[in-house]
Amino acid sequence: MPRKGMRSIFFKPSSSSPSTSSSSQPPPSPLHTFSDSMMEQNIHTAESLITEWDDSKLATPLFSGTRQEAKNYLHAVKGLQSAMHYFVKQDSSSATLVRAQFLMQLAMKTLQREFYQILSSNRDYLDSETVSARSSIDFRSSVSDYDDEITASEDDFRISETERVSMLAMEDLKAIADCMTSSGYGKECVKVYIIMRKSIVDEALYHLGVEKLTLARVQKLDWEVLELKIKKWLNAVKVAVGTLFPGERILCDHVFSSNPAKRIAESCFAEITKDGAVSLFAFPEFVAKWKKTPEKMFRTLDLYEAISDRLSQIESIFSSESTSVIRSQAITSLVRLGEAVRAMLVDFESAIQKDSSKTTIPGGGVHPLTRYVMNYLTFLADYSGVLIDIIPDLPQSPMPESYYRSPMRGENTPASELSEKIAWLILVVLCKLDGKAEFYKNVALSYLFLANNMQYVVEKVRRSNLGFLLGEEWLAKHELKVSEYASNYERVGWSKVFASLPENPASQVTAEQAKTCFVKFDAAFHETCRKQSSWVVSDPKLRDEIKGSIVSKLSQKYSEFHEKNRVGLKSIRVISPEDIGKNLSNILCGNGSVDSGSFSSHSSSTTSSSHRSNRR
Structure with a gap:
């Protein structure tokens, strides 16, 4: 113990001279207890370290090299806090307490600076991917009571240098946050943390292509531009929900884990992520309100699927009351997208019903309407997982049960409802084709036209997920229709x-x-x-x-x-x-112009749907 410290405990002033008048003597001081001496020693020790780091070592971070000095500093601040609690009970206006309060302010200033320095200098080591990767590690097994550097055991090669530095920075931040919070300076700590981490999250979202758009601005965009933004969004939500937000949540929870109720961690996480997350999850809602046409169906389903697949994860990450606005926005976007899909399905059926083209296809080949509808339904079947959630709320048109009903009709499941809707849409187009067959002056060619188109429908169903939805019974029934049309062509034509x-x-x-x-x-x-x-x-x-x-x-x-x-x-x-x-051998081969002509929306549908094969 330093001499000064020893004097403060053992040295006592000499008694006054006997000749001194008792009336001129100061009142006797209260008994100086051992506890008084210990608390004064705490203040003295703290003063030595706090003033030293406040003045002489500003160029060198306290939390660098070995952690012994940082540990001593935090221990001294803890002792200073104990002394303040002690003396405030003795005399809340004492000079000793004022001095201690001044030292505490200096210490908090230093720790706040260190907190900022660690956050700033370790941006690359506190990225969401690194933090998320180490979330399963028990920090206590890697950090020995904050005495030593984080070290990997000889047989533990999983911890890379990046992960080691990341874990050490997280421990430093936690130690400072614990100290500042327990000393009554939590607001100052939280303020620095939110400013630093929010800028990092916002920057990450910006680089992912997330913009703060408005509905009015989205509605003014051309579809080609909007589709590019959708593609960026699909990648952004994968990264944001997969690593960015979880990593930030893990970091917040760790740094402010000393708060039992997790109020500080929740509040920080909400402030850091709220703006970016709301902007992220609001975009699909804006797209859902864009002009609805059947060609926009597949990008709308991409957005729906992206949120639906991650909804449980979103609700887990943003589970607190302070982040309820984020959960609410994600769910709202999901609902609006579902409504948009249902509206587009109704429009799609209506477009088929309204097709009134009377042009015959040379040679009785496959009609563009058949190609358009079946290609559309083939792509649609790839989204059967999410369509099962959407279809039940779709109004169903009256139809002949014996024709469209699924073999699963007794189960009354969402899957059977989807199957029946698909079967109904195919029935609609087949009915339109029956009408178009009448435009051929040659009856045999009419039958050949029907055989060609029914065969195209059957092959599209068999070679896609439509086959799974409609089943073998449906296929067998329609293959029989192909044979009937072919037989009628043969009978009449020959x-x-x-x-x-x-x-x-x-x-x-x-x-x-x-x-x-x-x-x-x-x-x-x-x-x-x-x-x-x-x-x-x-x-x-x-x-x-x-x-x-x-x-x-x-x-x-x-x-x-x-x-x-x-x-x-x-x-x-x-x-x-x-x-x-x-x-x-020369018949039924056509003259090369068989499938000329086009259905009104065929080309745009094919273009907008072609992304499905490589979008993931």
């Missing part, structure tokens, strides 16, 4: 050719009758092949099946007649049974 031959090709006919039949068959066959060379069956498998069926039936009947009546046909040239298949 009726003249089949009718040119006797009903019983093996029956006995005269040579003149045979000659007439061969001439009629040859003319009808070549005329039909010529006409149908401009017709088209888009699906190669279906085309081969149709041709195979025609060849099989026609060759069998013609071969029998040819075999029975070919004698005496030298005067005319007839087609041989073997050449029938060769001639049929």
Whole structure:
């Protein structure tokens, strides 16, 4: 103990001279107790360290190198605080107490400066990713009572240098926050913390592309510009909810963990993140209120899915009352996005119903309306997880149950409701196609048109998530419709050719009758092949099946007649049974202009939806 300190305990002034008049003597001082001496020693020790760091070492941070000096300083401040509590009970206006209060103010000034210095110089080590990565570490196992540096054991190679510095900075901040809060200077500490960390969070969000937009500004944006902002937002929310906000929450909770009720940590976290988080989660609501068209559906679903998938995490991060406005904004955006999706589905159905184009597709190929609707529904099926949450609130149009009802109808589940909605939309477009088939003057071509479009629908369903939603029963029913349309085309389209031959090709006919039949068959066959060379069956498998069926039936009947009546046909040239298949190879291949024309929104829908494959 320093000499001065020893004197303060053991030295006592000499008694007054006996000759001194008792009337002139000061009143006897109260007994100087051991506790008095200990508290005075606390003040003296604190004064030595506090004045030294206030004056002589300003260029050197207190919390640098080994932590022994920092530990001694914090211990001295704690002793000073104990002395202040002690003397305030003795005499709240004593010079000793005034002196202690002055020293405490100097100490808090120093600690506030150190607090700022640690936050400022360790920005790169206190980033959210590093803090989040070490959240599972028990700091007590890595920090030995704040005496030593944080060290990794020989067999613990998980702690990198960056993580070590990060953990040490967090411990320094916690130690200072504990000291300042317990000394009654929590507001000063919190103020510095909020200013520093809020600037870091706001800067991080800015670099992620998060802007403080207004509804009016968003509504004035072109869709191309807005879509770019949506793409940035989707990445931003992934980072913000995944690491930025959790890391900030962990840091706040650790630095201010000495507050049992966590009020300080919650308050700090709210002030630091509120502005940025509200701006982040308000953007989807603004998009939801943008002009609603079916082509905007998929980006709207991207936003809905991004919030929905992270809602439980958002509610966990912002669980306190002070951050309720953030939770509320996220939920509001989710609700508005759901409403927008439902409105766009209604508009989508309405657009199909209102399509009144009477232009026929050359060759009876797949109609652009069919392509547009089925491509749209295929993309839509990729969002079945979130659509299940949205569809139940969608008004359902009356429809024939036997046609659209899902096999799961007895379960009355959201998944079955989605399946039924998809089935209904397909039914709507198929009904429109039935009407468009009537625009063809050739009945056979009408059936071929229906077969082509139904086959396209079936293949789109089978090769996408639509197949899972609609099920095998639906597919089997519609595959049967394809076969029916193909059979009707074959029956009507080749009726003249089949009718040119006797009903019983093996029956006995005269040579003149045979000659007439061969001439009629040859003319009808070549005329039909010529006409149908401009017709088209888009699906190669279906085309081969149709041709195979025609060849099989026609060759069998013609071969029998040819075999029975070919004698005496030298005067005319007839087609041989073997050449029938060769001639049929040229039909149903189209002329290259089969799928010209477009549905009003096809191109924009395809463009806006193509992001799905690479958006994650």
